[in-house]
Amino acid sequence: MKFSREIELRGHIVDSGILAKVMDCVVEYNGDFETEEFNLGRQKTDPSYARMQISAETPEQLTQIISELRRLGVLVTGEAEVTLQNVIKAKVAPEGFYSTTNHPTYIHYEGEWIPVDNMKMDALIRVDTKSHTATCAVQGKLLPGDFVVVGEEGVRVDFPERPREIGVFEFMGGDVSSERPSKTMIRQIAKELLQIKESGRKVALVGGPAIIHTGAADAVAAMIREGYIDVLFAGNALATHDLEYSIFGTSLGMDLRTGELVSGGHRHHLYTINKIMDAGSIYAAVQTGLVKSGIMYECIKNHVPFVLAGSIRDDGPMPDVIQNVIEAQDAMRKHIPELGMVLMVATLLHSVAVGNLLPSHVKTICVDINPASVTKLMDRGTSQAIGMVSDAGTFMPLLLAELRELSA
Amino acid sequence: MKFSREIELRGHIVDSGILAKVMDCVVEYNGDFETEEFNLGRQKTDPSYARMQISAETPEQLTQIISELRRLGVLVTGEAEVTLQNVIKAKVAPEGFYSTTNHPTYIHYEGEWIPVDNMKMDALIRVDTKSHTATCAVQGKLLPGDFVVVGEEGVRVDFPERPREIGVFEFMGGDVSSERPSKTMIRQIAKELLQIKESGRKVALVGGPAIIHTGAADAVAAMIREGYIDVLFAGNALATHDLEYSIFGTSLGMDLRTGELVSGGHRHHLYTINKIMDAGSIYAAVQTGLVKSGIMYECIKNHVPFVLAGSIRDDGPMPDVIQNVIEAQDAMRKHIPELGMVLMVATLLHSVAVGNLLPSHVKTICVDINPASVTKLMDRGTSQAIGMVSDAGTFMPLLLAELRELSA
């Protein structure tokens, strides 16, 4: 193999499996490696170190391999600076632009390694050449004149080492199972949530309408009132069903206290939307006393912000729903930097959307009755995710009970 | 159409949909009908009555149609007596034998309509010509000399009318949904269970090993101790994991109080089987003090009978497990006549097996995290079944709490 380049790796690279991933990657893309130096941490707390020569048959192949390795947190010896290119046309990135991971990322620019703000997956790195700062930006927001990183040279990623301390995110991390002790897990999730709150970071709930249908609305409303949830991401359906429950006591016409369909109940759904439309907003409906309980009520009373994102399934939609999906993403994005944990309950659409915006350090809990939804959410690159195949209607009341017990 | 026969229908035949089913059936098999008399109950409590002439092109076709109609509870005018034939060879029924439904069934024999005992689906009717009694018998139990009903003539079925009173089995009956208010439903299931107990009938639990893995063992043990469950149907796995939990605190090596895998825990499963094997039986293991808690412990302490049926997945199996599947069916069958309700939780195999043995009047609750399992159980002809897509680990503790609250 004629073309080669030296890389370095530091940290818990063996037990975190990063060294294995690096070797795999080289082999997969038909390259070769030669270990020039290797020190295995003598004790479990010691970091290890590896220096390797990566080689390939052609320069293109070498570039490819090195590009993949960079995403694993490898340091390339003699790393050049990032290449920047100008955006010519709004929303069109220069050819060969760097597409991001959701891990902490640094660029080598004018002699320094500067961090990239607001990391999310599948975006670009926009560099402010004056202030020497870099931000993660989505394609649709690019404007002519923006400087964007092109190629992989000069970009370094901190691939998350698997945490050592044993917590629920560690022992469960990446695992989806319906065969776990449910109450034990709920208790551990409650503990983590309280720790996040104590550390000053915020907890978001991403919720689907099944929260209301399965009778979990009272528990969620209490969680908001008692300060366990700081932001709500949902859609027209959750809000409508919650307000229907508040105004009529039903959800899609079913009396949630008896489980029976109510005469004329099929109209409640549309009548609710109409009443809110008439009030002008959910806020107004709470102020005028039309709405006196429920998830949306507690959000407004307790100043918990919410983003209701529109979807093509929507009836109405209600005045608070953001009909333009890109504007809805923007509205959600504002709340991301302060989050430490996201509970994703019974909605694949909104959970994937929020997951797309999250940096990898935010802990996520995915709860859905459908194992395929849980798996899909867990596959999206969050290193600290727990999946539970469970029923919102039994999960949320039990979570509330644990939170109260642990807080008492 | 040249060949015809008169039938009669009585009862809530319109609102129960039976008349519609009869018409459908005639049309499906290319017959024709002519209504000779029809009285629609004037008020909702009044029964209706219909007399119809069913006709077909050939006698065979007519026989076919009438045969299908009989299964819907139709009375054939001038119904002849049943035809009996002798079994010649053990386990081999005479050609053209009558195969049963799980509904109440009567045979026209020597001038009387006599009821068939122990109804279950997919079996035969064996007639004791001396005592003038009839029993539902499975093929594998036929002996030379037995008299078996052949053909459909002289057999009448009481097709279950849909009940009028509103209970959870009525409003939910036949429906499988993960979008129901879970706690409301659990409360209603608890109410029905208590009513069954009060009426003197028994409640069986059919349970899979996920009851232990999901941490519901304590709740189930309490349900047995507190008298809510009268019979347990399960397999080697539930018993082994329950005993492992009792002896080692783990289930398949996972500590159920922390959710973590325990060092060497993979051996607990086999070690448990070995200890019970050494004790000689679960009963002995309880008597000697080896087993001090859990589902099996409570069964033995509270004289709740159990049937552990073997399966080809079994490790061991434990001494109490019935390795021959037909003997296991026989053992289960003994408990069927006294049952009023069956809770089927987290096991498709055992639930289908028990479902096969039940007459249609026994109420069944099917709880599984997998909607396909719930649907499959609901499709098996029980007219009074409720399906819940839920997690045993959250469902059972909540059910126990409701039972206690309602009993208090």
Place this chain on the structure above:
Amino acid sequence: MKFSREIELRGHIVDSGILAKVMDCVVEYNGDFETEEFNLGRQKTDPSYARMQISAETPEQLTQIISELRRLGVLVTGEAEVTLQNVIKAKVAPEGFYSTTNHPTYIHYEGEWIPVDNMKMDALIRVDTKSHTATCAVQGKLLPGDFVVVGEEGVRVDFPERPREIGVFEFMGGDVSSERPSKTMIRQIAKELLQIKESGRKVALVGGPAIIHTGAADAVAAMIREGYIDVLFAGNALATHDLEYSIFGTSLGMDLRTGELVSGGHRHHLYTINKIMDAGSIYAAVQTGLVKSGIMYECIKNHVPFVLAGSIRDDGPMPDVIQNVIEAQDAMRKHIPELGMVLMVATLLHSVAVGNLLPSHVKTICVDINPASVTKLMDRGTSQAIGMVSDAGTFMPLLLAELRELSA
């Protein structure tokens, strides 16, 4: 019971189960009925007729019951005319407005029964008092001055009788099963599709991105090219992955011909969006030769219209995607009147959205690997729906093969 009203029912009201539903409904809402006249069709082709007195304790209760019965197609004797009320404020309907079913609906207005156009579920009836016409309108489109039907009086619904002829929609209708002979069902779906085409009505495909991931893109592209599909409803993801497949041969970086991830393939997704953004539209990308094959290519080449509706999950999105969800609904709605059949494949979001817009006579086929998705789609009130739990990657090629064989 002191308050009563007379109703009439005509047609195959017994075998279609409508009479049973009517009785059920009266009983459920604590009313009573008395049959004044009943003629059961003497032969299977004859319609039946019923005249009944419905009574209740209070006028409100009677109104409720009659309102429910109207939705079942009952004719109320001496039906008054519809009540119209003015919309005062845009998007706000008058209190007590009539909310629609998706069945053919008529209003009694100025002495005539006039049909309502563009029926869909959960909408309102807007009446043009000058032209004496009525249309189904969604709340969000109401303008001040519009006349809207209020209450249930004067509204009649043609509840769909279950069809008599035996076709795949009849024998399968309403049933979701993974235990059907797949190839037999696919052949029957192919036959129905060809019949729809022959009758001059159109076939729409609602498709999710799994069509591409599972390797069904070639089959779907061929179906469009060969004229089996007339309209495509999808989202940003299907279009992006299809175009990625066309440009790079991959779908989310996976080579669809080998199933392997390609080096740097994770970028293809964003690079595809960028290229289309640069071209300005999918149409432009086809014209300039950037895109030379695939689903979107065939749509453009064969003048098959498509609607790409935005969602909050979208990366990009591509220029052709309608970012405002209500505008996306409007764009879809234009194609609804000409449809005879809708194939819904591997997308719950778009399928529910399209299902919301359909009148009940349009035949729908729901194919998804997730039985819960299929069930959810089947529950939405389409009387002529078939659900198949199957894999798009094996289903679509087999459907194409059947269509070709039957067309040959």
Place this chain on the structure above:
Amino acid sequence: MKFSREIELRGHIVDSGILAKVMDCVVEYNGDFETEEFNLGRQKTDPSYARMQISAETPEQLTQIISELRRLGVLVTGEAEVTLQNVIKAKVAPEGFYSTTNHPTYIHYEGEWIPVDNMKMDALIRVDTKSHTATCAVQGKLLPGDFVVVGEEGVRVDFPERPREIGVFEFMGGDVSSERPSKTMIRQIAKELLQIKESGRKVALVGGPAIIHTGAADAVAAMIREGYIDVLFAGNALATHDLEYSIFGTSLGMDLRTGELVSGGHRHHLYTINKIMDAGSIYAAVQTGLVKSGIMYECIKNHVPFVLAGSIRDDGPMPDVIQNVIEAQDAMRKHIPELGMVLMVATLLHSVAVGNLLPSHVKTICVDINPASVTKLMDRGTSQAIGMVSDAGTFMPLLLAELRELSA
């Protein structure tokens, strides 16, 4: 840490992730490690080598850790010989017996490392002290006088290194996804199957009754006839439905060529069992011409052995079904040593049972419409497993087509 022991590791221990697993394990059980020597293979084909000192606070803890490490293939320096103990009572193993993995295993006995035959998971090692041979034995077969390995000392496991060559088992290994290019995967499975056959090893099919219901029976029958399947593992249901299809053209009364229920078809199932019971065996039924086609027919005509294992769901069961589950396991076990691949299609029960018997080198393909079933099968420790969430009715015909094309 006061107690310590030296271990060695050789092979592709880094890229296979074994070194990471070893470190993890030490940390998890609160031990410590110190690396005394480490050579990372300089090139990708070179093996690596590690020598480490493992330490713990107590001797018990050290034993625990070393015991876990042994299961990962670690060589313990100065490994003593295995301890053997006598079985005193049939089916009861000596306390502390060694429980097996499904990987190649060796015991250090009288100065030699001797291999253990017939490896399977969750069994014991029985040693023939005269012939110096060792076999994997299940607890239920232990007899007084047998020598069994006790403790972990002297047992070495070859933990499977992840294979380097890229085949479908490598790129897909361990992954369950419904979003893979189905036809591409089916082609690759076909290639692997043909390679297994060419290498002289055998292919088993483990099949459930859905093979018949979904219409895949013809394809499976052809696969047997054309020599692609060498052994069949199934239950009473598959055989009964297959024979019903052969004798009556139906499966549970549904005509598989039209998908419609046939008049009186509900009896076909029992009538089939009765006919085979009368014939005496499936073999006899084929010989007398009663059965002229289908899966069981082809097995008999082509001398493909089958094991029909009983379950408590069984009707009948047919004479060929082994009613005792332990005898059924024994019957299956006879075919295991010659297997190179197992296709598990649409049956969780039988697939888990067969999976329990397999050594880890046998390749397995799990196909089920239920993703949870596929996941469960993949989790059972087979290192070379592929999961496909697909429909037997579309999968099997496409697999047959690929096999034929590749064989042509």
